[in-house]
Amino acid sequence: MLERYLKLTRAEFILYLREPSGFFFTLIFPLLLMMLFGSIWGNEPFPGENFGYIDFAVPAFIGMVILTTGISGLTTSIAAYREKGILRRFKAAPISPLLVLTAELSALFVITILGMILLLAAGVIVFGMRFYGSIPEVIAAFVLSTLSISALGFVPASLAPSARSGMIIANVMYFPMLFLSGAALPRQMLPPFMKSFSQILPLTHVIELLQGLWLGGHIWEYPVQISVLCFVIVAGFAIAAKYFRWE
Amino acid sequence: MIAVDGISLEVSKCEIFGIVGPNGAGKTTTMDCIVSMRRPDSGFISVLGLNPLSQRRALLKKVGIQQQESELPDRMKVREAMELFSCFYGNSTDSTEILSRLGLSDKTESFFSTLSGGQKKRLFVALSLVGDPEIVFFDELTSGLDPQARRSMWDLVRGLRDDGKTVFLSTHYMDEAEKLCDRVAIIDRGRIVALDTPGSLVRSHAFALSVVMGIPDSFSEIELESIPGVLEVFREGGNVTARVRDSSAIVEIVKLLVDRKIELGNFHTEKSTLEDVFLKLTGKR
Numbered sequence: 001m002l003e004r005y006l007k008l009t010r011a012e013f014i015l016y017l018r019e020p021s022g023f024f025f026t027l028i029f030p031l032l033l034m035m036l037f038g039s040i041w042g043n044e045p046f047p048g049e050n051f052g053y054i055d056f057a058v059p060a061f062i063g064m065v066i067l068t069t070g071i072s073g074l075t076t077s078i079a080a081y082r083e084k085g086i087l088r089r090f091k092a093a094p095i096s097p098l099l100v101l102t103a104e105l106s107a108l109f110v111i112t113i114l115g116m117i118l119l120l121a122a123g124v125i126v127f128g129m130r131f132y133g134s135i136p137e138v139i140a141a142f143v144l145s146t147l148s149i150s151a152l153g154f155v156p157a158s159l160a161p162s163a164r165s166g167m168i169i170a171n172v173m174y175f176p177m178l179f180l181s182g183a184a185l186p187r188q189m190l191p192p193f194m195k196s197f198s199q200i201l202p203l204t205h206v207i208e209l210l211q212g213l214w215l216g217g218h219i220w221e222y223p224v225q226i227s228v229l230c231f232v233i234v235a236g237f238a239i240a241a242k243y244f245r246w247e
Numbered sequence: 248m249i250a251v252d253g254i255s256l257e258v259s260k261c262e263i264f265g266i267v268g269p270n271g272a273g274k275t276t277t278m279d280c281i282v283s284m285r286r287p288d289s290g291f292i293s294v295l296g297l298n299p300l301s302q303r304r305a306l307l308k309k310v311g312i313q314q315q316e317s318e319l320p321d322r323m324k325v326r327e328a329m330e331l332f333s334c335f336y337g338n339s340t341d342s343t344e345i346l347s348r349l350g351l352s353d354k355t356e357s358f359f360s361t362l363s364g365g366q367k368k369r370l371f372v373a374l375s376l377v378g379d380p381e382i383v384f385f386d387e388l389t390s391g392l393d394p395q396a397r398r399s400m401w402d403l404v405r406g407l408r409d410d411g412k413t414v415f416l417s418t419h420y421m422d423e424a425e426k427l428c429d430r431v432a433i434i435d436r437g438r439i440v441a442l443d444t445p446g447s448l449v450r451s452h453a454f455a456l457s458v459v460m461g462i463p464d465s466f467s468e469i470e471l472e473s474i475p476g477v478l479e480v481f482r483e484g485g486n487v488t489a490r491v492r493d494s495s496a497i498v499e500i501v502k503l504l505v506d507r508k509i510e511l512g513n514f515h516t517e518k519s520t521l522e523d524v525f526l527k528l529t530g531k532r
Contacts, residue, residue, distance in 0.1 A: 007334045011327060018322040080320065089317040089374070091284060093335045094307035 004095060005103055012107035016073065026068045027115050030061040031122055033184060043127040051215055054127040056186070058119050059210035063145070064183040065115035067174065067203050069108040070149030075156055075170040077104055079163030105150060112146055132216035141213050145206040148229040151236025152202055158244040177203040182211075202232045251276045251287075252437040258382075258430075263404060263414045265428035267421065267521075269529060273437040274417035275315055278386055281415070282312050295381060308336055311375035313368075315386040321360035325351060325370055328359065329377060336378030345373045348403060350396075364391045372400070376407075383407060385416040389423060401427050421522035425449075431521065435529040445521050452527060453519035454478055454490040458497055460504070461512025462487045474499045485512060 016022050034057055043052035081087045081100070090100050123129030156173065160166035178184050180194060181203035187195060198204045205225040212222055219226065251273040258264040266274050279285035281292055283299035283306055292299050297306045319328055329342040346352055349369040354362065362370065368391060375383055388404070389397040404414055404427060418424055424431045425445040432442040441448055462468065468487045471480045476496030480489045491497060497516065504511065 004334055007331055011323065011331050014327075015320050015322055084318040085316055086318045086320060088284075088314060089319060089371075092282065092307065092312040092314060092317075093332055094304050094378075095335050096304075 005099060005106075008095075008100060008103035009106045009110070012077070012104050013110055016077075016107060016111055022073060022076070026065060026073065026111055027118060030064045030068075030115060031118050033064075034058070034061045034119060035122060035126070038127050043129065050132070051130055054123050055130045056211045056214065058123040058129055059214045060182050060184075060186070060207050061119050062116045062142070063181070063203055063207040063210060064178065065112050065119070066142075066146050066149050066206060067177055067183060069112045069115075070146065070153045071156075071170050071174045071177075073108050073111070074104070074150060074153035075166050077108075078157045079166055083163040108150065109146055116142070131214060133213045134218070137219050138210070138213050140219065141209050144226070144229050144233075145210065148202060148232045148236075149206065151233045151240070154236050154240035154244065158240045158242075177201050180204075182207040202228060205229055251280070253290075254434065254437070254439055256432055256439065256442060258413060258415055260413055261408055261411055262429040263408050263416065263427055265424045265431045266415075266417045266434055267419060267424045267431055267525065268417075268434040270419060272434050274419075274434065275386055276437075277434070278384055278415070278417060282310060282384055283307065284312075308378065309381045311378055311380035311383045313371045313375040313383070313385045313388065315390075317371060319359040319370075321358060323359050324355070325357055325359070325362070326355040328370065328374060329355075332374050333377040338379050340377055340379045342373075342377060345376050348406075349373045350399065365393065365396055368392060369396070369400075372403075380412065382413040382415060385414065387418060388416050389418065389420065397423070421520060421525055425521040433525055433528055440528045441524070448524050449519050449521060452524040454523070455493055455519060456491050456497070457517040457519070458489045458491060458500060458514075459517060460487050460489070460500075460514050461485055462504075462509055463512075466507065466509055470503065471500060474503065 016026075034054070037057060038054050041053035043054040045052050081090075087097065087100070091097065120129070152173070153170070156166045156169035160169050180190065180198040181187070181201045182198070183203060187198060187204070187207075190198065205228045209222050209225040209229070212225075213219065254273075254277055256264075266277065268274050276285065280287045280290075281294060281299065283303045286300060294306055295309055297309075299306055323331075325346070326342070329346065333339060333342055343352070346355060349372055351366065351369055351373060354366060354370075359367070359370070368388075372385070372388070375385070385404070389400050392400060401423070404416070407414055408429075416428070428445060430443065431445050431448060433440050433448070441452065443451070468480050468482055468489075471477055471487070471489050474496060476492045476499065478490045478492060480487065482488075489496075489500060491500070
């Protein structure tokens with residue numbers, strides 16, 4: 001059982017890295033954006049603060065990686081499995097479809113960790129990133145965030161009548177979160193009405209939580225963010241359990 | 248809409264059993280029900296003593312399936328696919344040997360998407376064998392293969408039977424069913440219309456022989472019909488064909504032609520084939 005799970009996860013992981021667009025948008029694009037903005041704004045502490053741009057950009061770009069694997073990565077893989085009939089081949093082997101799905105999620109999780117490591121390395125090596133938080137708390141928040149955004153990714157995969165429409169819904173979810181929730185651009189730059197709109201985007205809460213913990217906050221100081229993310233997990237997986245179909 | 252309607256059949260160990268039928272006859276549906284890929288509305292199925300519905304996983308461990316429509320991820324390599332699927336079945340077979348038997352030895356590092364249609368088909372046959380199955384199911388085993396690849400696939404299937412495996416295959420090539428299968432079920436519109444060895448099917452359902460003669464128009468072929476044992480005579484282009492019950496009628500035909508001093512353009516006999524049986528039984532003539 002464990003051997004099969006590990007082999008499947010490894011296979012899914014390699015397949016994801018071999019897809020140039022997946023590889024680029026998950027691992028390279030966030031890194032490039034962070035390097036670009038970092039070279040513009042540097043990492044000098046803001047006046048009256050003990051942190052600079054990179055110190056809150058690293059957790060924000062980690063949020064971007066979580067978004068890309070959770071929404072785009074998941075929808076693309078499931079669409080391919082469903083429409084191309086790959087699952088039909090797996091169904092003829094003595095394994096459970098649930099194992100295939102779990103392996104898929106695990107592979108995406110490993111990719112997300114890889115993306116995070118690249119961002120941290122660039123932050124530390126190139127910009128001398130500062131970190132004031134507690135590592136276990138950040139790891140807990142990272143796992144919660146990844147689960148939450150993956151649960152959200154199951155919604156288009158479950159509700160859309162076809163792979164094509166699923167991809168469209170996924171994009172409609174992806175781009176507003178990319179630009180409005182503080183992932184690619186700091187939310188502080190948004191006009192006030194956009195800022196309040198962005199509160200309904202789950203990724204906003206991911207990034208607020210990660211940035212807060214990064215700069216020395218504690219988990220119990222973010223009850224709203226944590227409740228929202230937990231709610232998304234429950235709602236997302238409930239919708240998936242009810243509507244998700246393999247074929 | 249009923250795709251398969253009351254099919255009943257029994258396959259013995261170590262035989263090559265084929266179902267033949269026109270497209271849409273219900274071959275794939277039948278196979279899907281047997282291998283637990285689809286739930287039948289009613290009926291009873293037992294495979295190796297296992298119930299496909301309640302003992303699905305145990306059954307799938309013991310059978311290998313090559314499906315008509317299936318895919319792998321584009322960027323999965325042949326070798327990786329073999330390794331992955333082989334780990335699903337606990338028992339380890341020699342992937343290298345299976346791939347070389349299917350002529351894929353030089354493709355192990357190729358991505359699935361770069362394989363040709365025939366190579367993909369052979370890979371799926373290879374995948375159906377990685378679990379060292381007791382029964383192998385092949386759905387349209389040789390469609391899309393070139394003649395050489397078809398012949399070597401037939402050799403492979405016979406080799407599987409000689410290794411003690413049972414083969415259940417579907418095809419719409421009649422020559423394939425006739426040459427390869429020990430027993431054949433002809434199905435049409437979801438029902439079995441005949442089931443026997445190819446030889447018996449031909450003997451009991453078709454004319455034994457056809458005599459094809461190049462005879463000038465001046466000779467009226469009606470005369471041939473009066474010969475005992477001649478069942479049917481018709482003219483097609485420059486040739487007259489007489490369907491006869493057995494070879495004794497041929498002797499009479501030759502006598503008649505010699506008596507009349509007919510100059511024959513050509514003269515040969517054709518044995519009936521499974522295709523004739525099939526066309527007769529499925530009314531597609």
